[in-house]
Amino acid sequence: MSRDLESVCIHGSETPAYRDDVRAISFPIYQTASFSHDLVGYNQFNYTRQDNPTRLHLEETVAALEHGVDAVAFTSGMAAISAVFELFQSGDHIVSCDDLYGGVTRHLNSINRKNGLEVTFVDATVPENVEKAIQPNTRALYVETPSNPMMHIIDLIALASIAKAHGLLLIVDNTFMSPVFQQPLDLGADIVVHSGSKFLSGHNDTISGFAIAKDREIADKIRLIAKTTGGTLAPFDSWLVMRGLKTLCVRMERQQANAIAIADALQHMPHVTEVLYPGLPGHPGHEVQKRQATGFGSMISFRVDSKARAYHVLQHVSLIIFAESLGGTESLITYPLTQTHPDVPESMRQQLGIDETLLRLSVGLESVRDLLEDLGKVLEEEI
Ligand SMILES: *Cc1c(COP(=O)(O)O)cnc(C)c1O
Numbered sequence: 001m002s003r004d005l006e007s008v009c010i011h012g013s014e015t016p017a018y019r020d021d022v023r024a025i026s027f028p029i030y031q032t033a034s035f036s037h038d039l040v041g042y043n044q045f046n047y048t049r050q051d052n053p054t055r056l057h058l059e060e061t062v063a064a065l066e067h068g069v070d071a072v073a074f075t076s077g078m079a080a081i082s083a084v085f086e087l088f089q090s091g092d093h094i095v096s097c098d099d100l101y102g103g104v105t106r107h108l109n110s111i112n113r114k115n116g117l118e119v120t121f122v123d124a125t126v127p128e129n130v131e132k133a134i135q136p137n138t139r140a141l142y143v144e145t146p147s148n149p150m151m152h153i154i155d156l157i158a159l160a161s162i163a164k165a166h167g168l169l170l171i172v173d174n175t176f177m178s179p180v181f182q183q184p185l186d187l188g189a190d191i192v193v194h195s196g197s198k199f200l201s202g203h204n205d206t207i208s209g210f211a212i213a214k215d216r217e218i219a220d221k222i223r224l225i226a227k228t229t230g231g232t233l234a235p236f237d238s239w240l241v242m243r244g245l246k247t248l249c250v251r252m253e254r255q256q257a258n259a260i261a262i263a264d265a266l267q268h269m270p271h272v273t274e275v276l277y278p279g280l281p282g283h284p285g286h287e288v289q290k291r292q293a294t295g296f297g298s299m300i301s302f303r304v305d306s307k308a309r310a311y312h313v314l315q316h317v318s319l320i321i322f323a324e325s326l327g328g329t330e331s332l333i334t335y336p337l338t339q340t341h342p343d344v345p346e347s348m349r350q351q352l353g354i355d356e357t358l359l360r361l362s363v364g365l366e367s368v369r370d371l372l373e374d375l376g377k378v379l380e381e382e383i
Pocket of ligand 1 (some may be wrong): 070077078103104146177194195196198207208209
C-alpha cells in the first residue's frame with residue numbers, strides 16, 4: 001500500500017533514486033554545478049542544469065504527491081508551463097479555458113502564436129463548449145480549476161473523456177488546489193502543472209514550478225525540453241520548496257478553514273456585492289467541485305460596490321497585505337485588473353467580469369478573528 005500524502009510530504013518518495021551518504025534528516029543542498037565521473041559512460045549525476053540530487057529528491061516527492069511517473073522542477077510556474085507548450089509543433093491548436101492566470105493568457109496569445117501554435121479560448125465550465133472548439137489540428141486541452149481569478153470550476157472527468165475521445169492531451173494547472181485537495185492525473189489528465197511559488201512552497205519566499213506527467217513517454221519529452229531549454233530549479237530553491245512541502249497538508253486544511261469562515265462572513269459585510277468561493281453552496285461549480293476534489297481551498301474572489309471601495313480595501317487593510325501572489329502563510333489581497341491580468345485583452349476581461357470592483361483574497365494562516373476584523377473595518381469605514 002502506498003503511503004498517505006502527509007507522509008510523502010515529509011519523507012518524500014518511498015523508492016528514492018538517490019540517498020545521501022550520511023542520511024541527514026533534512027535532505028542536503030547539493031550546491032554544485034557539476035559531478036565527477038569514475039567510469040566512462042556511467043554516473044548518476046552530470047551537471048546541475050540536467051540533474052541534481054536535491055532537485056531530484058523534490059521532483060520525486062512532487063511526482064508521488066500528484067500520482068505521476070515523474071515531475072520536473074522549474075524556476076517558475078511559467079517556466080514549467082512554457083516547457084509543456086514546447087511539446088507541440090507549429091500548426092497545432094490548443095483549446096483553453098478563458099479564465100486563466102494572466103501570464104498563461106499572455107503566453108498563449110504572444111509566444112505560442114509567434115511559434116505558430118493556435119489557441120481557442122472557451123468557457124470550459126460547459127464541457128460542450130470545449131468539444132465544439134476542437135479542430136482537426138487540436139492537440140491539447142489546457143485548463144485551470146478553480147480558475148484564476150473568477151473561481152470557475154471545470155469538470156475534469158468530463159474533459160478527460162472528451163480528450164480521450166479525440167486523442168488530445170489534457171493539461172491541468174492544479175496550483176489552487178494542490179494535490180492535497182485534487183489529483184487531476186487520477187481524474188484522467190495527462191499532465192499537471194503547478195506554480196510551486198504558491199501553496200507547494202507556501203511561505204511567499206521562493207519562485208518555482210512543476211510539470212508532472214502520467215506516462216513515461218511524455219515525462220521523458222518534458223525532461224529533454226527542460227535539459228535543453230535550461231529552466232530547471234536551483235538546489236537551494238529546491239530545498240526551500242521541500243521544506244515548505246513538509247507542512248503542506250496542515251497548511252491547506254487550516255487555510256481552508258479560515259477561508260470558509262471568511263467567505264461566509266463576507267457575504268454579510270457591507271458593500272460586498274458578490275463572493276466567489278466554490279465552498280459556498282450557491283457557487284455554480286459547488287457540486288462538481290465536491291465530486292472531483294476533497295476541498296475548496298483558500299482562494300476567494302469578491303466584488304465590492306464601487307472602484308473607490310475596492311481602492312479603499314486595498315490601501316487600508318492592515319494585517320492583510322496588498323500584494324500579488326497567493327497560497328502562502330501571509331494573507332494577500334490582489335487587484336487582478338492591474339496586477340495579475342492587465343495583459344488579458346479588455347474584451348475578454350469584460351466578458352469574464354475582471355473589472356475595477358473585483359478583489360482576490362488569498363487566505364493565510366493568521367488568526368481568523370484578526371482577518372475578519374481587518375476586512376470588517378475596511379468594508380464598514382466611511383470613504
Ligand atoms: C502564479 C501562477 C502561475 C505562474 O506561476 P509563477 O510561479 O508565478 O511563474 C500559473 N498558474 C497559476 C494558477 C498561478 O497562480
